[in-house]
Amino acid sequence: MNSLLNPQTPFDSSAHDDFLEQMLSTLGPSSCSSWADETPTAPPSAGNSDNNVVFSYDDSSNLASKFRSHQISAGAAASKSSPTASAAAAAAMMLQHQLMMSRGGSSSSGNGAPMGLSLGSNGDFNDVGDGSSFKSPNPGGGDGGSSVQALFNGFTGSLSPNQPQHFHHPQGGALQAQNYGAQAAAMTQPPANGSAGASAAQPRPRVRARRGQATDPHSIAERLRRERIAERMKALQELVPNANKTDKASMLDEIIDYVKFLQLQVKVLSMSRLGGAGAVAPLVTESSEGGGDCIQTSANGGTRGGRSGNQTASSNDSMTVTEHQVAKLMEEDMGSAMQYLQGKGLCLMPISLATAISTATCHPRNPLMNGNSNNNHPVITSNGGEGPSSPSMSALTDY
Amino acid sequence: MRTSTTTTSSGITLSTKSCRIKFARRFLRSLVEIKKQKRSSASSSEEEICKRSKRIKMAAYSSMARAVGPRMNWSRALLFKLRNRVGYPRLVKKKKRVTVRSNKVSRSKSSVHIDRGNKLRKLVPGGKSMDFICLLEETAHYITCLNTQVKVMQAIADNLSK
Numbered sequence: 001m002n003s004l005l006n007p008q009t010p011f012d013s014s015a016h017d018d019f020l021e022q023m024l025s026t027l028g029p030s031s032c033s034s035w036a037d038e039t040p041t042a043p044p045s046a047g048n049s050d051n052n053v054v055f056s057y058d059d060s061s062n063l064a065s066k067f068r069s070h071q072i073s074a075g076a077a078a079s080k081s082s083p084t085a086s087a088a089a090a091a092a093m094m095l096q097h098q099l100m101m102s103r104g105g106s107s108s109s110g111n112g113a114p115m116g117l118s119l120g121s122n123g124d125f126n127d128v129g130d131g132s133s134f135k136s137p138n139p140g141g142g143d144g145g146s147s148v149q150a151l152f153n154g155f156t157g158s159l160s161p162n163q164p165q166h167f168h169h170p171q172g173g174a175l176q177a178q179n180y181g182a183q184a185a186a187m188t189q190p191p192a193n194g195s196a197g198a199s200a201a202q203p204r205p206r207v208r209a210r211r212g213q214a215t216d217p218h219s220i221a222e223r224l225r226r227e228r229i230a231e232r233m234k235a236l237q238e239l240v241p242n243a244n245k246t247d248k249a250s251m252l253d254e255i256i257d258y259v260k261f262l263q264l265q266v267k268v269l270s271m272s273r274l275g276g277a278g279a280v281a282p283l284v285t286e287s288s289e290g291g292g293d294c295i296q297t298s299a300n301g302g303t304r305g306g307r308s309g310n311q312t313a314s315s316n317d318s319m320t321v322t323e324h325q326v327a328k329l330m331e332e333d334m335g336s337a338m339q340y341l342q343g344k345g346l347c348l349m350p351i352s353l354a355t356a357i358s359t360a361t362c363h364p365r366n367p368l369m370n371g372n373s374n375n376n377h378p379v380i381t382s383n384g385g386e387g388p389s390s391p392s393m394s395a396l397t398d399y
Numbered sequence: 400m401r402t403s404t405t406t407t408s409s410g411i412t413l414s415t416k417s418c419r420i421k422f423a424r425r426f427l428r429s430l431v432e433i434k435k436q437k438r439s440s441a442s443s444s445e446e447e448i449c450k451r452s453k454r455i456k457m458a459a460y461s462s463m464a465r466a467v468g469p470r471m472n473w474s475r476a477l478l479f480k481l482r483n484r485v486g487y488p489r490l491v492k493k494k495k496r497v498t499v500r501s502n503k504v505s506r507s508k509s510s511v512h513i514d515r516g517n518k519l520r521k522l523v524p525g526g527k528s529m530d531f532i533c534l535l536e537e538t539a540h541y542i543t544c545l546n547t548q549v550k551v552m553q554a555i556a557d558n559l560s561k
Contacts, residue, residue, distance in 0.1 A: 225532070229531065229532060232532060233535065235539050236535060236542075239542050239543060248512075249511045255519065255538060256515060256519055256522065258542065259522045259545070260522065262549060265549045266456060266459055266460075266548055266549060266552065267452075267456055269459075269549065270452050270459055271448075271456075
């Protein structure tokens with residue numbers, strides 16, 4: 001296969017010879033260090049200033065050579081305009097071949113071809129497309145892959161600082177054409193070369209990062225955390241009713257409100273058991289006026305009418321205070337009066353509605369409402385998050 | 400031992416029937432005890448009623464926590480709190496209820512998650528010492544347990560009022 005470099009366009013001898021030597025010299029020691037025992041036959045020929053590099057190969061590298069020729073043609077086809085790129089390609093070829101030679105030599109003869117195979121595609125060299133087989137060497141090569149990558153790192157490292165003006169573009173072009181596997185993403189971003197190379201060379205479970213995303217552990221951890229949070233939010237969405245909000249913030253609000261509502265329901269239910277028959281549904285409002293005085297409304301058919309009547313009489317004192325307050329506020333400004341009421345969890349409604357409700361539940365809902373006889377204001381719902389209350393008890397929330 | 404917190408959409412092992420039955424049994428037992436207490440002191444003053452209702456509520460929560468067992472963070476925290484509260488006066492428990500409309504008011508500089516996470520922490524027992532992800536898990540389980548609690552108590556109330 002002396003015709004390795006023949007399809008390529010003739011080089012400008014001087015500059016590229018130097019360059020080729022330089023590359024091969026940097027490759028030479030690193031490649032030798034990574035290889036165990038066999039001294040490949042290729043390195044002696046690396047010193048040739050002649051561009052026709054002679055490779056000697058054994059039987060196991062027949063396939064490899066075919067593979068290489070495909071590579072070269074692909075490389076040549078892609079980068080005909082840039083001889084320097086093809087020099088780079090040639091160096092890459094030689095590098096690959098050297099690796100394959102060493103692998104083929106060091107391992108048993110039976111494994112020689114598979115090694116070459118593993119470096120190439122998964123066993124099908126004849127149908128090598130435009131360098132697609134170069135995809136697998138890097139991830140599929142195992143330890144060979146990592147050393148290949150290390151060599152490629154050195155390769156690109158030597159390329160970029162030395163001749164940036166020449167190789168910035170063709171480097172990306174040629175290497176892209178040959179599809180150097182996971183390295184392609186890194187190589188097409190010259191500034192990211194070092195970091196991507198460093199991360200690629202480390203033997204840790206690599207998460208293949210998409211273009212534009214970093215592979216550092218912080219962002220990965222962030223992503224993982226976000227995923228877990230999303231999972232749990234989805235589970236919570238199924239539990240909480242009215243869970244059609246897509247916004248996470250409103251979803252959290254819904255959850256909070258629902259937990260509050262459930263806790264309130266437990267409280268109300270626990271109070272309904274006093275007296276055994278579930279007749280009384282007192283509600284404790286810890287207002288600032290009287291620490292812990294209970295405003296009690298009755299419900300449920302009024303079986304304890306007398307008792308509850310007493311209690312409402314006793315609690316009416318606090319209610320009259322509130323009434324006076326509201327009356328005072330109403331003289332000044334209706335809005336503030338409404339807000340005051342709302343803050344206490346009460347609402348204002350016309351008498352007709354109040355009487356209608358009271359006949360339905362056999363007791364007035366709120367003694368305060370009886371005091372506003374001339375009021376025709378519409379009902380202001382003050383219980384935003386109360387939810388469905390059981391028909392057997394009426395409760396005023398203390399939101 | 401957190402087999403109950405698998406959070407696939409169908410896989411959260413929620414309050415199963417056994418949990419419900421356990422809770423119901425314990426709760427009824429505590430109700431009977433409280434009723435015995437009532438009979439001894441035939442007081443119907445407001446304060447007494449408030450106290451009794453609070454006792455019933457605590458009985459509900461403690462029986463729920465015991466039915467769940469030490470599996471979940473919130474049940475452990477709840478049991479711990481209830482156990483340590485026995486000696487304390489009631490005043491310690493009272494909190495000033497400020498009408499907090501922080502949902503609509505301008506948000507603080509902290510992020511949205513942190514803001515609401517703190518609110519949620521106050522609601523869920525033992526929530527202060529958990530990170531956000533665990534908090535969400537515990538909230539899911541807590542909500543299901545509260546639901547069963549409400550259902551059982553409702554059923555008891557209905558039965559008693561018939």
